[in-house]
Structure formats: C-alpha cells, structure tokens
Amino acid sequence: MKPNSLLVLLFILYTGFSYSQNKTGKSEEFKVEFEQFKLGNGLHVIFHIDRSDPVVAVALTCHVGSARETVGRTGFAHLFEHLLFLESENLGKGGLDKMSARIGGSGANGSTNRDRTNYYQTVPKDALEKMIWAEADKLGYFINTVTDPVLAKEKQVVKNEKRQSYDNKPYGHTLSVIDKNLYPASHPYNWEVIGSLEDLQNATLDDVKTFYNRWYVPNNVTLTIAGDFDTKQAKKWVEKYFGEIKRGADIPNIEKQLVTLTENKNLYYEDNFARVPQLNFTWPTVYKYHPDSYALEVLANYLSIGKKAPLYKTLVENKKLTDAVEMYQYDSEIAGQFTLQITAFDKINLNEVSKGISEAFKNFEAQGISQEDLNRIKAQQETAFYNGLTSVVGKGFQLAQYEIFAGTPDYINQDIKNILTVTPEDVMRVYNKYIKDKHFVATSFVPKGEANLALEGATLATVVEEKIIDGKEESFDASIAGTYKKTPSTFDRSTEPPYGQAPDVKLPVVWKKKLSSGLNLFGIENHEVPLVQFQLEIKGGMLLESANKIGVSNMLAQLMTKGTKNKTPEQLENAIESLGANINAYATDEAIFITGNTLTKNYEKTIQLVQEILLEPRWDVKEFDLIKQSTLSAILQQKANPASIGENEFRKLINGEESILSNNNIGTENSVNSISIEDLKSYYTQNVSPSISDFQIVGAISETNVNNSLAGLNKEWKAKNVVFPKIATTKAIVKSKIYFYDVPDSKQSVIRIGYPAMKAADKDFYPATIMNYRLGGGGFASQLTQQLREGKGYTYGIRSSFEGTNNKGSFTIASGVRSNVTYESVALIKEIINQYGKNFNKTDLEVTKEYLIKSNARAFETLTAKLKMLYNISNYNFSDDYTKQQEKIVKNITIEEIQKLAAKYLNTDEMIYLVVGDAKTQLKKLEQIGFGTPVLLNPSTETAKN
Structure with a gap:
C-alpha cells in the first residue's frame, strides 16, 4: 500500500438546488454534499453520502467513447464495455456479473456513448469493499484475460446487439445516415458508437490491447461512490x-470540432421494417455546456412539445400529418446537433410534412416565445432534475458527468444558473443563429416500394445491410480456459474481501385508509427529495370492454388529459407544466391509471388538476379524432416491428382467442374504427368509480396532507356498481406446437416460448420465481444467458419469467437470436429447460438465496420502487411486510422443492413455441425440434409461398 501522503484531498460542499420541505412543512435548502480527491496515479475519486437506504452505488467512468476511435477500428469503446464484465485476473471467469449474483447487486451494467464509457452497480452497503476490489481488478488486472476465443465470442454478442437495436427494427439505420452526412469522414462523430460489423470482425487481439493500454488508465478514469458508507474506510480501500x-x-483534452454544412443534404432509404414514412431534419450546433446549448434545449422543447408548440399545432392539429413531433438538442463533448423527427401517418408524402415545418417556423418567427412559456419549461426542468436524484447511482452519475465534461462536480451550480438565466431573446437568437435558413441534413425513411413518399430531390442513402448466411459466422469454443501471466501486485489480490457489517434493512412504513366514497388510499412518507409521486388505479381496463370494441379504455385514458370542462387542452397542459408537474393517463389490460409526479410544494395544486381531469371531462371531439388516428398508426407500425409482432401473436396463442386477454389493449384496425366518442362516455359513466379504485402515493408528504388534498375528490366522485364479466378460462395446452410468423429478410428471429401459468396471489407463484432465478430470471447468473449468449454468442439477451396478476398468469422465455441459428437456439433452450430441475444443485441454491436475500437492501430505494410495493399490497392483498415473508420462503426453500417446482411448471412438451423471422430460410429446419410441421401464422405472404 502506498502512503496516504499520495492522496490529494479536496473537499467541496455545494448547494444550488431548489428547496425541500421537512416534516413540519417548513422550507429548507436542499443540499448535496460531495468530497473528491485524486490518487498519485491520477485516479479521480468522488464520494457522496446518502444514508436514506443501506446501499451504495459504485461507478467507474472512463473518458473514452467512440470519438477516441479511428477509421477502420470503430466500435472498440463499446466492445470494451462488454469485455470488462467477462473476466479479470482475480475475479475469475464470469467477472463482476458472477459476483453480482452473490452479493445482491442491482445487476452490474454499463453504457457507452461518443465520449465516455461507464460501469456501475448498486449493492448492499456491506459489499462496498468487494466492489472497490472488483472495479480495481477490472481496471488494472483485466487485459491479460482477453484471448482470441474470448474476443471471437464477444464479437458475436455485439453483432447480435447491433442486429436487435439497429438492423432488425424500423428506422434503425437513421442515425447512421444522419451522422455520416452531418460530420466529415475525419470527424470522430462520423460513425456510430456500436461501430461497423466489418470493423468488429476485423479487430485483432493486438488492436484491442493497444486500445485498452491507451485509454483504460487511472488518469483517464473517475471513480464515484455514493450511498451509505464510511468515507475514511472507503479512502483506505x-x-x-x-x-x-x-x-x-x-491524455490531452480532445479539441472542440464544430461543423458547418455548405449545402443541404437530402437522402432517402426504403426501410424493410417501416410501415409509415419518417422524416428527420438535423442541423449542426454546439457542444455540451456551450453557452448556447441551454437556449437550444428550451427552443427544442417549445417548438415541439405540447399544445402550444408551433410544430404540434401545424403538423398534428391543423394538417393532421402525424400524431407527434420530436425535437432535441443532442450535445456531446466536442460538437452537437439539433434534430427534428416526425413519423408521419400512412401514405403521407413527406414533402407535405416539410411544407408544414416551414409554416410552423414562420409562425414561430412572428410570435416568438413568451416569458410565461419560458417559465413553464424551466419548471419542468427543475422537477426533472430532482427525479434524477432519487437513486444513489443517479447522484453518482451526475457528479461524474460534471467532473469529466465541465472540469469539476461543482459545475452543477453554474449549470443550473445557466438554465435559469435563459431569456426569450436567447431562444430567438439561437434559432436565428443555428436553424433559420441554415443548411441541414434531411433523411426520408420510407416503406419498401414507396420511394415516392420521400422528399423531392432526395438521393439514395448508403446503408450497409448485413447478409446472414448459414455456417459463415466465426466459430469459437467458450469453454476453453484462457492461460495468461498474472500482473504482479504488492499483496494477494486473489482473495475476495469479506462482507462488512450486515445492513439493517428497514421496510418503509405504509399507511392505509378507506374513504367514504370507497376509494382506498396507500401511502409511504419519504423526505429524501422534495418530490411526490402517485398513481390512481381504476380497475377494469380491457376487462370491461366489449369484444368488438377493444381499445375503448386505451382511448379514454388518452382523452382524459386532453382538456377539462373548464380548460381547453392547451390550458390544461399549461396548468400542469407551469407547476413543473407531470400528469399522465394510460390503460392496461386490467386498469386505467392516472399518474403524477410533482414537487412537494406544488402537490396540492397538482392533485386539484387530477380531480378536475377525473370529474370534469371535456369530451373534446377534435382530440378524440386525433387519438383515433394516432392509435391506428400505432397498430400499423406494430405490424412491422418483429418484437411487437412477437408480443401480440404470443398473447393470442397463450390466452386463446376465446379470452378477452388475447387482445392487444390498443385494439385492432376494425375495432378502433368502430369506436365512437359515445363509447368512451359509456365506459366512463358505467365503470369509472372510486369503489374499484386505489390511490397509491409516496414522497415528501404526510398522511394528513394527503387525506386533506383528497377531501374534494372523495365528496364529488360518486360510487357505481361495477360488474366484472367472467373471463374465459384458458384451455390447457395438451401438446406443444411451433408457430411461425414470417418477416422476410429478418436479420434476427424473435423467440417466445411459454404457457399459461399461475396468478400473482397463487401460493406457488413466488416459489416459482425463486426456482426461475437460475434458469432465466437472474440475468448473467442464469443458465439461459450463460449458454446462449456467453457460451454460443447466439443472442444479445434472453430471459425467462413468471408474470401474474389477479386475472392471468404466464411463464415466458423471450429472446432475439441471429437468424441463422434459429433452430439451434430453440433446440438449446428446450434442452436447458429439460435438464434444469434434474441438475439443480447446491451451488445453484446458494447463488439464488444470496442474491434474493441480499437484494432486499436496495428493494425500496427509489420512489418508483416504493410505489410498486404499494401496488402489490393494494392489488394482491399482500401484507405490509410481504418482502420479509418472501425472504423466509427463500431462506427455507430446498433443492428438492426447487426440483419439484421445475417438474411441475417446466414441461417443454406443453409449451407454445413462437418464432418471428425469415420463413424462407428458417421455417423448414424447425421441424427437427420434434413438434411436427410449424404452423405458419401469415401464409399469404409471397415469401411463405416459396
């Protein structure tokens, strides 16, 4: 150990955030304290103490992203994000993922962007030394473990991620086309973070080691530790x-490299997965924290979001060309871009969209932005900031972000000041400087065969489409143990540090009350941040719909927030946003939810708006028509997305067509077209009742204040007698079948395997989830992930889960695999399931117990997690300490009980097998599974006839 004199300590206390309220309601300044220091080798360390939960988040952020790569060697930064989880000299094979499963971690994860790569995890506080040991091993004792077989396997995993996230979904190539035309070939932002498949395939072991040795060094890394820990001890560790x-x-600072376009660039592409056309305009702008970036963010918000937005008014309300407008300022370390994205309705010519954009811009130029609207946007930014601080890992990210890109964590003070000092004149100035009459990149992504919908004069964009051929992928043997020379150290690093003192896990205190109207209240008081989060759950949803009118509750939920009796849609929206609040409504299969998130100081005004929304509907016909058109467009787009197709088709197969639960709750084209606003009124009149509703609330507010705030709603909301129809019982599956949905030329096959299972309150439901942990519920600790991703490189991800409510239950395995290993993947999944119970052993049981028990320390860290706890208590009649009861089940469960559960609930001959992929190359091979000829669900396609 080096002497402590090498520590360069720098303590900083910063404030600069808004106020919070204590339990007495008195305002007090909100503070976040941090301490930072540097080691002699240049490692920058930031500590933040938060003792609200017995957890700690550890994050390692390396100042290297795709911008540090070179032409021909792209994708390396993202590749390392994968490699660092696999093995290091002292953690051994499986690395941090394997350890995470033992210590109750949140699941070690990472992310890469243009400018940085980070690795993070939240763990119980007693595992802090283990995490510091593990992160150090990844940074300094990792590279020798990367061998040719390891590299070959992880290349396949990254390729699968690219196929899933870019190549096998609508508009997946859009960003690549934009960036290649916005930035010169020599610019570091010219290529995508994930890189090209060709570059990944050509990467050698020497290339990888050179990249690592250059960038993965302490003087290019920030370590952030946030949570409940002893700083003196942590410094020693x-x-x-x-x-x-x-x-x-x-490592010198990377120079700013702003770009200027000398002409407009107009490109189009016929997208294999798109069903409707999409238009993007992108202008070059400024880098992160540039003085103009703040006004550009306001500009993007004002132009596109909400009823008052010029682009929304013109394109959505007046011209009815689309149902939404997205605009954002994407600022990175050395440059930035400002993008307008519009997904048009079916058959809309994008030239009409372009004309509408020009018209909206002219209206904005004439009217500008008012101080009132600017204040409304700033209020939203304040709430968004606090929402980012509800977890210790979020606080850690925030600190590291400012340190790396602004030079100090204390830049938060200046950053907030910059946000608050934006003026209407600033917004108009940046519009004139960067957008008005300035050159841009336009991309038109249109459905196959509909190039006529693209912008006039567009030229064909260059897109590299991968060809997947059977037997052409690089082979590897993941079972080969790598041999390497260990890096010398002054002490034995091979021994994992012991646990610290076990955390004292305290369950949140739950209060309950039933109001005279029948409304049930469930609450948790928590003063960590000055926020309140709530949801009103009105039971019913699709369950109360007619079979020929599926989609009514979904459309009703959307309409509820589109104005009230005394407020136009625009006035209601402004009232919500001026409070910095969010109020949303949505429907599920079994309920309508009205959710809210607001600063504590604005809670009462927010809940008054909820009451108005609920009791004084506007029934705006114009808004209803927009919602109907938007829903029809969503249905059409789902038909082109393989993942959505998989979900919708599997729902039909697993529930049976006789059950209302076999439907997608947004409806079909026929059902939505048949729905009138009178249908919504009828549903509202008959079914929206406090007698079948629960109100769940968490945050910095007392039970008394909640009760007082709901007094008016309780008085005015009249109870009704709501009758729930009997749900048709799903027929048991007698014999397995394979079903295939053809999506020609798919780069991946979407796989869904499963069957109807237990409801949430069934006595076997939680024990079955315990049993499933090592099968497919435990991420990298699961056998499905270890064998299909880590062992074979077939997939980017695979999971299995038991899911249940009061009305339904299911067991599902879900994955997306490389197209040319579809049969092999299904066969391997079937084999793993068949052997799982028989081979379940002592180690499996220990890993399962350690994770499920220790993870309770972080089970209720965020407001969202606490709200989920209240949802479970209110919906399934769980006791307040149900997590403690579940912990007892975990502690007492035996190998024999796990094996019995596996034998009972994992029968591969009684499951439904669904594949969404390319029928002409994959359908025939699936006959080898042994369930007969696969049933083609869409046999009318030309490809299927071949």
Whole structure:
C-alpha cells in the first residue's frame, strides 16, 4: 500500500438546488454534499453520502467513447464495455456479473456513448469493499484475460446487439445516415458508437490491447461512490486496491470540432421494417455546456412539445400529418446537433410534412416565445432534475458527468444558473443563429416500394445491410480456459474481501385508509427529495370492454388529459407544466391509471388538476379524432416491428382467442374504427368509480396532507356498481406446437416460448420465481444467458419469467437470436429447460438465496420502487411486510422443492413455441425440434409461398 501522503484531498460542499420541505412543512435548502480527491496515479475519486437506504452505488467512468476511435477500428469503446464484465485476473471467469449474483447487486451494467464509457452497480452497503476490489481488478488486472476465443465470442454478442437495436427494427439505420452526412469522414462523430460489423470482425487481439493500454488508465478514469458508507474506510480501500495501478501516458483534452454544412443534404432509404414514412431534419450546433446549448434545449422543447408548440399545432392539429413531433438538442463533448423527427401517418408524402415545418417556423418567427412559456419549461426542468436524484447511482452519475465534461462536480451550480438565466431573446437568437435558413441534413425513411413518399430531390442513402448466411459466422469454443501471466501486485489480490457489517434493512412504513366514497388510499412518507409521486388505479381496463370494441379504455385514458370542462387542452397542459408537474393517463389490460409526479410544494395544486381531469371531462371531439388516428398508426407500425409482432401473436396463442386477454389493449384496425366518442362516455359513466379504485402515493408528504388534498375528490366522485364479466378460462395446452410468423429478410428471429401459468396471489407463484432465478430470471447468473449468449454468442439477451396478476398468469422465455441459428437456439433452450430441475444443485441454491436475500437492501430505494410495493399490497392483498415473508420462503426453500417446482411448471412438451423471422430460410429446419410441421401464422405472404 502506498502512503496516504499520495492522496490529494479536496473537499467541496455545494448547494444550488431548489428547496425541500421537512416534516413540519417548513422550507429548507436542499443540499448535496460531495468530497473528491485524486490518487498519485491520477485516479479521480468522488464520494457522496446518502444514508436514506443501506446501499451504495459504485461507478467507474472512463473518458473514452467512440470519438477516441479511428477509421477502420470503430466500435472498440463499446466492445470494451462488454469485455470488462467477462473476466479479470482475480475475479475469475464470469467477472463482476458472477459476483453480482452473490452479493445482491442491482445487476452490474454499463453504457457507452461518443465520449465516455461507464460501469456501475448498486449493492448492499456491506459489499462496498468487494466492489472497490472488483472495479480495481477490472481496471488494472483485466487485459491479460482477453484471448482470441474470448474476443471471437464477444464479437458475436455485439453483432447480435447491433442486429436487435439497429438492423432488425424500423428506422434503425437513421442515425447512421444522419451522422455520416452531418460530420466529415475525419470527424470522430462520423460513425456510430456500436461501430461497423466489418470493423468488429476485423479487430485483432493486438488492436484491442493497444486500445485498452491507451485509454483504460487511472488518469483517464473517475471513480464515484455514493450511498451509505464510511468515507475514511472507503479512502483506505480505494488507495489499497487502486493505488498501485500504473498511471498511463498523459491524455490531452480532445479539441472542440464544430461543423458547418455548405449545402443541404437530402437522402432517402426504403426501410424493410417501416410501415409509415419518417422524416428527420438535423442541423449542426454546439457542444455540451456551450453557452448556447441551454437556449437550444428550451427552443427544442417549445417548438415541439405540447399544445402550444408551433410544430404540434401545424403538423398534428391543423394538417393532421402525424400524431407527434420530436425535437432535441443532442450535445456531446466536442460538437452537437439539433434534430427534428416526425413519423408521419400512412401514405403521407413527406414533402407535405416539410411544407408544414416551414409554416410552423414562420409562425414561430412572428410570435416568438413568451416569458410565461419560458417559465413553464424551466419548471419542468427543475422537477426533472430532482427525479434524477432519487437513486444513489443517479447522484453518482451526475457528479461524474460534471467532473469529466465541465472540469469539476461543482459545475452543477453554474449549470443550473445557466438554465435559469435563459431569456426569450436567447431562444430567438439561437434559432436565428443555428436553424433559420441554415443548411441541414434531411433523411426520408420510407416503406419498401414507396420511394415516392420521400422528399423531392432526395438521393439514395448508403446503408450497409448485413447478409446472414448459414455456417459463415466465426466459430469459437467458450469453454476453453484462457492461460495468461498474472500482473504482479504488492499483496494477494486473489482473495475476495469479506462482507462488512450486515445492513439493517428497514421496510418503509405504509399507511392505509378507506374513504367514504370507497376509494382506498396507500401511502409511504419519504423526505429524501422534495418530490411526490402517485398513481390512481381504476380497475377494469380491457376487462370491461366489449369484444368488438377493444381499445375503448386505451382511448379514454388518452382523452382524459386532453382538456377539462373548464380548460381547453392547451390550458390544461399549461396548468400542469407551469407547476413543473407531470400528469399522465394510460390503460392496461386490467386498469386505467392516472399518474403524477410533482414537487412537494406544488402537490396540492397538482392533485386539484387530477380531480378536475377525473370529474370534469371535456369530451373534446377534435382530440378524440386525433387519438383515433394516432392509435391506428400505432397498430400499423406494430405490424412491422418483429418484437411487437412477437408480443401480440404470443398473447393470442397463450390466452386463446376465446379470452378477452388475447387482445392487444390498443385494439385492432376494425375495432378502433368502430369506436365512437359515445363509447368512451359509456365506459366512463358505467365503470369509472372510486369503489374499484386505489390511490397509491409516496414522497415528501404526510398522511394528513394527503387525506386533506383528497377531501374534494372523495365528496364529488360518486360510487357505481361495477360488474366484472367472467373471463374465459384458458384451455390447457395438451401438446406443444411451433408457430411461425414470417418477416422476410429478418436479420434476427424473435423467440417466445411459454404457457399459461399461475396468478400473482397463487401460493406457488413466488416459489416459482425463486426456482426461475437460475434458469432465466437472474440475468448473467442464469443458465439461459450463460449458454446462449456467453457460451454460443447466439443472442444479445434472453430471459425467462413468471408474470401474474389477479386475472392471468404466464411463464415466458423471450429472446432475439441471429437468424441463422434459429433452430439451434430453440433446440438449446428446450434442452436447458429439460435438464434444469434434474441438475439443480447446491451451488445453484446458494447463488439464488444470496442474491434474493441480499437484494432486499436496495428493494425500496427509489420512489418508483416504493410505489410498486404499494401496488402489490393494494392489488394482491399482500401484507405490509410481504418482502420479509418472501425472504423466509427463500431462506427455507430446498433443492428438492426447487426440483419439484421445475417438474411441475417446466414441461417443454406443453409449451407454445413462437418464432418471428425469415420463413424462407428458417421455417423448414424447425421441424427437427420434434413438434411436427410449424404452423405458419401469415401464409399469404409471397415469401411463405416459396
């Protein structure tokens, strides 16, 4: 261990956030304290103490993203995000993922963007030393473990991620086309973060090691620790485990590289998965924290979001060309871009959209932005900021972000000041400087065969479409153990540190009350941040719809927030946003939800608006028509997305067509077309009642204040006698079948395997989820992930789960696999399930128990997590301490009980097998599974006839 004199300590206390309220309601300044220091090797460390939960988040952020790559060697930064989880010299094979499963971590994860790569996890506080040891091992004792077989396998995983996230979905190539035309070939933002498949395939072991040795050095890394821990002890651990890692060569700051277009660039592409056309306009702008970036963010918000937005008014309300407008300022470290994205309705010519954009811009130029609207947007930004601080990992991210890109975590003070000082004149100035009459990149992504819908004069964009051929993928053997020379250290790093003192897990205190109207209240008081989050759950949803009118509750939920009796849609929206609040409504299969999130100081005004929304509907015909058109467009787009097709087709197969639950709750084209506004009124009059409703609330507010706030709603909302029809019982599956839905030329096959199972309150439901942890519910701890992703490289991700409510239950395995290993993947999944119970052993049981028990320390960290706890208590009649009861089940469960559960609930001969993929290459091979000839669900396609 190096002496402590090498620690360069710098303590900083910062404020600059808005106020919170204590339990007495008195305002007090909101503070976030942090401490930062540097090791002698350049590692920057930031500590933040938060003792609200017995957890700690550890994040390692490396100042390297795709911008540090070179032409021909793209995708390396993202590749390392994958590699660092696989193995290091002292963690061993499985690395941090394997350890996470034992210590109750949130699931070690990472992300890569243009400018940085980070690795993060939240763990119980007693595992802090383990995490510091593990992160140090990844940084300084990792690269020797990367061998040719390891690299070959992870290339396949990254390729699968690219296929799933870009190549096999609508508009997946859009950003690539934009960036290649917005930035010169020599610019670091010219290529995508995930890189090209060709570059990944050509990457050698020497290339990878060179990249690592240049960028993965302590003087290019920030370590953030946030949560409940002892800072003095943590400093000693950081010095012990990180201190002797060698400093790398000096890394100069990357220079700003703003770009200027000398002409408009107009491109189009016929998208294999698109069903409706999409138009993007992108202008070059400024980098992160540039003085103009703040006004550009306001500009994007004002032009596109809400009823008052010029683009919304013109394109959505007046011309009815689309149902939504998206605009955003994407600022990165050395440059930025400002993008307008519009997904038009079916058969809409994008030239009409372009004309509408020009018209909206002219209206904006004439009217500008008012101080009132600017204040409304700033109020939203304030609430959004606090929402980012409800978890310790969120606080850690925030601190690291400012340190790396602004030079100090304390920049938060200046950042907020910059946001608050934006003026209407600033907004108009940046519009004139960067947008008005300035050159841009236009992209038209249109359905196959509909190039006529693209912008006039557009030229064909260059898009590299991968060809997947059977037997052409690079082979590897993941079972080969790599041999390497261990890096010397001054102490034995091979011994995993012990646990610290076990955390004292305290369940949130729940209060309950039933109002005279029949409305049930459930609450948790928590003063960590000055926020309140709530949801009003009105039971029913699709369950109360007619079979020929599926979609009524979904449309009703959307209409509820489109004005009230005394407020136009625009006035209601402004009232909500001026409070910095969010109020949304949506429907599920079994309920309508009205949700809200607001600053505590604005809670009462927010709940008054909820009452108005609920009791004084506007029934705006114009808004109803827009919702109907938007819903029809969504239905059409789902038909082109393989993942959506998989969900919708599997729902039909698993529930049976006789059950209302076999439907997608947004409806079909026929059902939606048949729905009138009178149908919505009828549903509202008959079924929206406090007698079948629960109000769940968490945050910085007392039970008394909640009760007082709901007094008016309780008095005015009249109870009704709501009758729930009997749901048709799903017929048991006697014999397995394979069903295939043809999507020609798919790069991946979407797989869904499963059957009807238990409802949420069934006595076997939770024990079955315990049983499933090592099968497919435990992420990287699961056998499905280990074998299909880590062992074979077939997939980017796979999971299995038991899901249930009061009305239905199911077991499902879901994945997307490389198209040319569809049969192999299904066969391997079937084999894993068949052997799972028989082979379940002591190690499996120990890993399962350790994770499920220790993870309780972080089970209720965020407001959202606490709200989910209240949902479970209110819907399934769980006791307030149900998590403690579940913990007892975990502690007492045996291998024999797990095996019995597996035998009872994992029968591969009674499951439904669904594949969404390319029938002409994959359908025939699936006969080898042994369930006969697959049933083609859409046999009318030309490809299926071949």
